[in-house]
Amino acid sequence: MSASGSGSGSNAPSGSLNSLKKAFPSVDLQGNDLPPSPAPSSPHGGRRYNIATELVFTEGNDQYNASSVPIYQSATFKQTSGGGGGEYDYTRSGNPTRTHLERHLAKIMSAQRALVVSSGMAALDVITRLLRPGDEVVAGDDIYGGTNRLLKYLSDNGGIKVHHVDTTQPEKVTEVLNDKTAMVLLETPTNPLIKIVDIGTIASAAHEANPSCIVSVDNTMMSPLLLNPLELGADIVYESGTKYLSGHHDLMAGVLAVNDLALGERLYFPINASGCGLSPFDSWLLLRGVKTLKVRMDQQQSNAQRIAEFLEGHGFKVRYPGLRSHPQYELHNSMARGAGAVLSFETGDVNVSERIVESAKIWAISVSFGCVNSLISMPCRMSHASIDAKTRAERALPEDLIRLCVGIEDVDDLIDDLQRALVQAGAVNVTLDGFQAQTQVE
Numbered sequence: 001m002s003a004s005g006s007g008s009g010s011n012a013p014s015g016s017l018n019s020l021k022k023a024f025p026s027v028d029l030q031g032n033d034l035p036p037s038p039a040p041s042s043p044h045g046g047r048r049y050n051i052a053t054e055l056v057f058t059e060g061n062d063q064y065n066a067s068s069v070p071i072y073q074s075a076t077f078k079q080t081s082g083g084g085g086g087e088y089d090y091t092r093s094g095n096p097t098r099t100h101l102e103r104h105l106a107k108i109m110s111a112q113r114a115l116v117v118s119s120g121m122a123a124l125d126v127i128t129r130l131l132r133p134g135d136e137v138v139a140g141d142d143i144y145g146g147t148n149r150l151l152k153y154l155s156d157n158g159g160i161k162v163h164h165v166d167t168t169q170p171e172k173v174t175e176v177l178n179d180k181t182a183m184v185l186l187e188t189p190t191n192p193l194i195k196i197v198d199i200g201t202i203a204s205a206a207h208e209a210n211p212s213c214i215v216s217v218d219n220t221m222m223s224p225l226l227l228n229p230l231e232l233g234a235d236i237v238y239e240s241g242t243k244y245l246s247g248h249h250d251l252m253a254g255v256l257a258v259n260d261l262a263l264g265e266r267l268y269f270p271i272n273a274s275g276c277g278l279s280p281f282d283s284w285l286l287l288r289g290v291k292t293l294k295v296r297m298d299q300q301q302s303n304a305q306r307i308a309e310f311l312e313g314h315g316f317k318v319r320y321p322g323l324r325s326h327p328q329y330e331l332h333n334s335m336a337r338g339a340g341a342v343l344s345f346e347t348g349d350v351n352v353s354e355r356i357v358e359s360a361k362i363w364a365i366s367v368s369f370g371c372v373n374s375l376i377s378m379p380c381r382m383s384h385a386s387i388d389a390k391t392r393a394e395r396a397l398p399e400d401l402i403r404l405c406v407g408i409e410d411v412d413d414l415i416d417d418l419q420r421a422l423v424q425a426g427a428v429n430v431t432l433d434g435f436q437a438q439t440q441v442e
């Protein structure tokens with residue numbers, strides 16, 4: 001990465017310790033020998049350390065050796081000649097802060113190339129630009145509402161046939177695969193029913209049915225810390241950087257990653273052509289956020305496990321892959337390194353669910369997940385409201401479903417607040433021994 005037209009390094013007084021270190025990088029500022037520094041990163045960064053280290057370890061080469069990567073808040077870059085010649089020319093096409101983030105993410109996602117765009121939906125939009133009229137797409141029947149909306153738009157207006165099937169059963173996917181299947185879109189765990197999808201089995205079947213079929217996995221619910229779909233046979237992994245990667249709900253972002261560099265170029269084209277690349281400031285914010293991914297996720301996950309056990313212990317049917325009762329517990333753990341921090345449960349009564357959501361105090365009534373704050377929501381009325389009621393019913397999405405997105409707060413406070421909300425909403429019978437779910441859901 002270079003800062004064009006900045007007269008790099010020219011302000012360092014000649015003969016200073018800094019210029020000595022620049023001239024002889026193997027000596028420290030006192031002139032002592034240093035151990036050889038690690039080889040420079042490969043284009044995709046190539047992982048050298050454990051993930052907790054890699055998340056915070058970034059290598060920049062700005063002229064002042066800034067510890068925090070500079071925000072190159074510039075639309076244009078001066079060129080070295082009338083014929084161009086600069087590494088960057090225009091931020092829609094490329095920006096040093098964005099490049100730094102992309103290289104960092106490629107390393108963390110074990111990918112040859114990562115690209116960052118303005119939202120998770122923009123990432124999916126970029127992927128769907130690979131499709132042509134007449135193509136067929138296979139997607140799940142439990143997926144994020146926005147994904148469903150974009151696929152419906154393509155099906156209604158773009159000449160694309162979309163098959164929504166139960167992707168937890170690979171044979172249901174195989175039934176609709178054919179030589180027109182240009183793309184399979186998977187989400188695991190699914191949002192909001194937390195179902196698990198066997199990425200490897202489906203990717204093999206899709207590639208067998210059509211070798212040029214592109215298998216894309218939405219990894220938003222897991223993040224690269226917990227799951228690497230590219231290692232399981234996916235061609236593209238994408239996720240909403242708005243969630244775990246940034247972690248503070250202070251930005252919108254989307255990330256795409258591939259191992260096939262030619263495919264990476266095909267994805268870069270619409271980003272440059274349409275201008276949905278992530279802004280320099282949001283790139284910087286995302287780079288800052290991702291450094292704490294492991295500490296946040298560790299705390300969120302351990303809180304989520306306690307909360308899932310608390311609810312299950314009181315008779316609720318809880319959907320969380322950290323619970324042994326999850327029907328796909330084994331499958332999830334064969335693919336992933338953790339259960340994440342999103343869980344959902346039913347109460348049996350939509351009004352009771354509404355009262356619980358409205359009685360909680362620490363749990364903010366909000367869409368989204370992966371943030372340091374805990375959130376509570378009713379998917380059918382919020383994140384999945386764009387799926388019409390008839391389709392929701394056909395896909396057995398329960399109207400009373402409550403989704404909890406667990407943050408990093410003190411878990412006892414979270415449980416106390418939830419318990420109070422359950423009692424206040426009349427969702428539980430309070431007994432001398434504790435309390436029990438009022439409505440048992442099978």
Ligand SMILES: Cc1ncc(COP(=O)(O)O)c(C=O)c1O
Pocket residue numbers: 119120121122144146147187191218220221239240241242243252253254
């Ligand atoms: C699973 C999943 N994928 C993609 C998205 C889209 O991300 P964004 O909101 O950043 O566009 C979301 C949420 O919005 C989501 O829950």
Ligand SMILES: N[C@@H](CCSC[C@H](N)C(=O)O)C(=O)O
Pocket residue numbers: 144146191366367368369382383384386
């Ligand atoms: N009004 C928004 C809803 C965004 S939902 C965000 C997130 N993916 C979640 O699951 O909570 C929309 O219509 O997209």
